Amino acid sequence: MGLREDLERYREVGEQRRQDLAEFIQYGDLGESRADAVRIPIKIVDLPEFVYDRRDRGGVGQGQGEQPDVGDPVGQPEPGDGDEDGDPGEEGGEHDYYEMDPEEFAQELDEELGLDLEPKGKQVIEEVDGEFTDVARTGPSSTLDFETLFKRGITRKLAMDFDESYVREALKVEGWGPEDVFAWAREQGIPVSLGWVEGEDDDLPAGERTKWPSIEAMESSVERERAVDRLRREGIDDVPFRRQDERYRYPETIERTERNVVVVNIRDVSGSMRERKRELVERTFTPLDWYLQGKYDNAEFVYIAHDAEAWEVNRSEFFGIRSGGGTKISSAYERTREILDAEYPFSEWNRYVLAAGDSENSSNDTEDRVIPLMEEIDANRHAYVETQPGGEAINATHAEEVQRHFTANEDVAVAFVNEPGDVTDAIYEILSTEES
Structure with a gap:
């Protein structure tokens, strides 16, 4: 780590060493603060620096003037060098303050003491528009809720879809006609129309009309595929949207209290x-x-x-x-x-x-x-x-x-x-x- 990194680290430590809030409340000088500004003392960390010798000395191995004899004093001590009997200093120690407004002070005290006082509003002073969280059946096209529209369309798609090949197999039961298949499908909860069944029956080859001796034999041999599995495999080519699926977002009305x-x-x-x-x-x-x-x-x-x-x-x-x-x-x-x-x-x-x-x-x-x-x-x-x-x-x-x-x-x-x-x-x- 270089000198520049050292300096930045010392500054960071100094900023973090704000006096503990509880300690300040219990023992600090509250008089330094004002009603709108709380001043918390900061514990200063001295930054390292080079100090140059102020005495006028020569280089290494060089004297000043003549070479002194053995026992002669080398020089007089400089003021303050090892002198313990000097006058006491008059300058105060270095200090600084971290200033916060009452709102920040309240947040800090909440964290320090584990408080969580929720202020109560007393009067409704205005109604303002909040987030677009409410929906209505009508509104400008710019607020159309596409997510809701798509979900409703997908729900309808799943409700209308059915396993066509499974129903076609029912037409191959010996002795069954379109009306029998339609009634059976309705009992099974399959959303098929009689017209669709009749159309498929017309296209069914004559040789396949007696494939299954009974509907029970067909059901035990043919597995019905769920609509969601089939759509996941084949994808969705179209979504049946309806006008009644449209929903328009509008902002929630919020009462702002003072x-x-x-x-x-x-x-x-x-x-x-x-x-x-x-x-x-x-x-x-x-x-x-x-x-x-x-x-x-x-x-x-x-x-x-x-x-x-x-x-x-x-x-x-x-x-x-x-x-x-x-x-x-x-x-x-x-x-x-x-x-x-x-x-x-x-x-x-x-x-x-x-x-x-x-x-x-x-x-x-x-x-x-x-x-x-x-x-x-x-x-x-x-x-x-x-x-x-x-x-x-x-x-x-x-x-x-x-x-x-x-x-x-x-x-x-x-x-x-x-x-x-x-x-x-x-x-x-x-x-x-x-x-x-």
Whole structure:
């Protein structure tokens, strides 16, 4: 392998060493990406190259000036040559990114986690012509379905064809006439006409009319050849087409539906939601947003923050905001219901309601208000993500109560994220069990 092949191979390896998607979601810097462009770090492979010595030295066996005496130093070391006490470097390491849009990200995540979410269309926005798969009895000559016409002609040919020599042998039965042969042929399912039998009888030599003493003797001695075997051997000279065999292709009418989705992200911003918990929420919700945006034609996002009260915020505020108040999760679902009912009817929009927090909630709020509201709000998917990086708190029971109540409901998911390594499992839990 030459240098050129080596170089191409190194470049190929470098392109393939995009950071593993699951690793990026769990531990990568999500902040380098935008809503419409996901930037995945690429692990760079250094390309081999020649480096020339910068020192001005003579050729082999040649000195500079006078020949030095034994023991004299040959020369001063160049800066950086073996000097371990130099100043630390200020340049950063080489890096690059592979940029993908949300649609490609969704495809990659499907392969990475084994997902296969099929987006649902909500509204018929137009009817379009599909493939020419339907047929009709009339139509322009340019759409005549020759394959169907030929098949129908061949079927008729097989149905009309019969072994003529076999029927002629029946005319040689002693005492039989055309009417006897015609009746016998019909009993045998041979599609012969009386006129054809009479014509063959007229041409039959007199000496052959008593060849067989009975029809049974003829049948036991003469083998009847199938029409398909005879046609395969002799070929087909003509196909009996009929007007009623004609079929004309026309395009199937397809209703194109618009696949809209609204994703409601809910986050607890109370005093107990410290930085590590907020980071885990961001690391879980951000890939979910990218994924759903890539799956649907039109995606809109709503961000709701809550402590004891709930209010709508923008995305930049959603992951950073923190308050010192208490927690009442139902306030967020009440605000969600108001927004969805007013702007995103379920008949026109797919809905995902994704909530996250540390499972701490005010007394009886989960059972008395949150669960009834979740049952009331129609959605493709309700999900709650509990984040407890320091271990489970004694009064953090919201996730368990929701999970226990909706055990048999496949449209509700509960996931637990205690460290970055749990994120991809949580995403799979939220997306994998949704019915197609």
